[in-house]
Amino acid sequence: MLIKTQDDRVLFFQDELKDEITPEYFDGAYWQHNNAIIGSAFGRGITWFFKINNDEFVLRHYHRGGLIAKLIKDAYVYTGLKNTRAYQEFVVTQQLVDKNLPAPKPVAGQIIKQGLFYQADLITEMITGAKDLVAVLKERALSDVEYQQIGLMIKRFHDVNLWHADLNTHNIILDGQGKWWLIDFDRCKFKPAADTWKQANLARLKRSFVKEQTKDTAFKWLSSDWGLLLAGYQN
Numbered sequence: 001m002l003i004k005t006q007d008d009r010v011l012f013f014q015d016e017l018k019d020e021i022t023p024e025y026f027d028g029a030y031w032q033h034n035n036a037i038i039g040s041a042f043g044r045g046i047t048w049f050f051k052i053n054n055d056e057f058v059l060r061h062y063h064r065g066g067l068i069a070k071l072i073k074d075a076y077v078y079t080g081l082k083n084t085r086a087y088q089e090f091v092v093t094q095q096l097v098d099k100n101l102p103a104p105k106p107v108a109g110q111i112i113k114q115g116l117f118y119q120a121d122l123i124t125e126m127i128t129g130a131k132d133l134v135a136v137l138k139e140r141a142l143s144d145v146e147y148q149q150i151g152l153m154i155k156r157f158h159d160v161n162l163w164h165a166d167l168n169t170h171n172i173i174l175d176g177q178g179k180w181w182l183i184d185f186d187r188c189k190f191k192p193a194a195d196t197w198k199q200a201n202l203a204r205l206k207r208s209f210v211k212e213q214t215k216d217t218a219f220k221w222l223s224s225d226w227g228l229l230l231a232g233y234q235n
Contacts, residue, residue, distance in 0.1 A: 001090070003081070010081055012090060013108035026110045026121040028059060045074070049126055056126035057107060062086060062119070062186070075117040084111050085186055086120035092162075093124070093185045099160055102153060102181040127183070129176020133169040134212055134219070141220040144228050146180075151232025153180045154205070158198045163191045167201050168208035202233070 002018050004011045013021045024030040031037050031050040038056065039049040044063035049056065062085055063074050081087050086109040096103040107123040133150075136142070142150075150172060157164065164171070165187035173181040191197055206226055212219045 001094070008113040010111045010113070011108065012081075012087060012110075014106075017108060021108050023110065025108060025123065026059065026061075031059070056128065058104070058124050058126050059121065060124075061121050074119050075114070076120070078111075078113055078116060078118040081111060084118060084120055086111060086122045089122060089186050089188070092188050092190070095190075096157070096160070096162065096185070101156055101160065101162075102179065103185065104181065104183060124183075127173055127175045127181055130173045130181075133172040133174065136174050137169070137212070137220050138216065138218045142225070147225055147228035148232030148235065150180050151229040152235060153182065154202070154229075155233045155235075157182060158201070161190050161193050162188060163197055164188050164201060167205045169205070169212055170208075202230075 001012055002015050004013075004021070006023070009023060011021055011023070028037070028040075028046065028048040031048060036050040036052065037048060038051050041047040041049075044065060045061050047061075048059040050059060051057070061074065062076070064072055064076075076085060078084070090106040090109050093103050093106045097105050104127055105125040107125060109120065109122045112119045153172075154167070164182065164185070166184060167182075171182060171184045173183055175181060209221050209226065210223075213221050
């Protein structure tokens with residue numbers, strides 16, 4: 001990873017991009033102006049999908065969640081670059097990629113310091129043909145094998161002791177080739193091996209299935225499907 005400081009802005013990025021990354025890369029309007037935007041998603045803020053030549057990327061701005069978001073939308077206390085959310089997510093995600101796990105490669109991040117606070121952005125490679133698990137289950141039911149594949153995929157992350165801070169159905173992705181991925185490693189960390197946090201992680205995911213089932217009758221999931229996922233996890 002290379003790091004470049006420009007006044008109150010810190011950029012960090014893959015070594016091969018040392019002559020390319022500029023602050024404009026983290027501005028959705030810049031990519032709109034260059035007709036590079038190929039899509040967007042709305043959550044706490046806008047996530048931009050853009051294309052350079054034949055490569056596709058995801059640009060995400062960090063937004064706060066919970067009650068504090070009503071007071072502070074996207075600012076975090078700055079205690080050093082290595083303690084920032086974007087930098088830590090970049091590092092953790094790259095470690096997962098290095099372990100050949102199905103996680104999207106981090107490309108670049110930026111921190112903008114404002115007094116005692118900072119704002120942050122992160123660019124990652126886009127998963128080709130990506131659909132999150134919620135979108136898939138609104139279209140069709142999964143096969144037994146697919147549930148087992150998801151369970152096995154999660155087990156691979158747990159086997160390297162990766163605790164996912166927000167393991168839910170929106171962060172499980174199916175690509176255009178039928179491969180399952182895990183995304184969004186904000187606040188994730190490697191923990192000492194223990195069944196307690198791993199089981200808690202799985203329980204969080206199960207609550208996500210139940211929540212989506214309650215919200216939308218088009219969500220094609222049955223409580224019995226959970227046993228199929230666990231069978232893959234325990235394989």
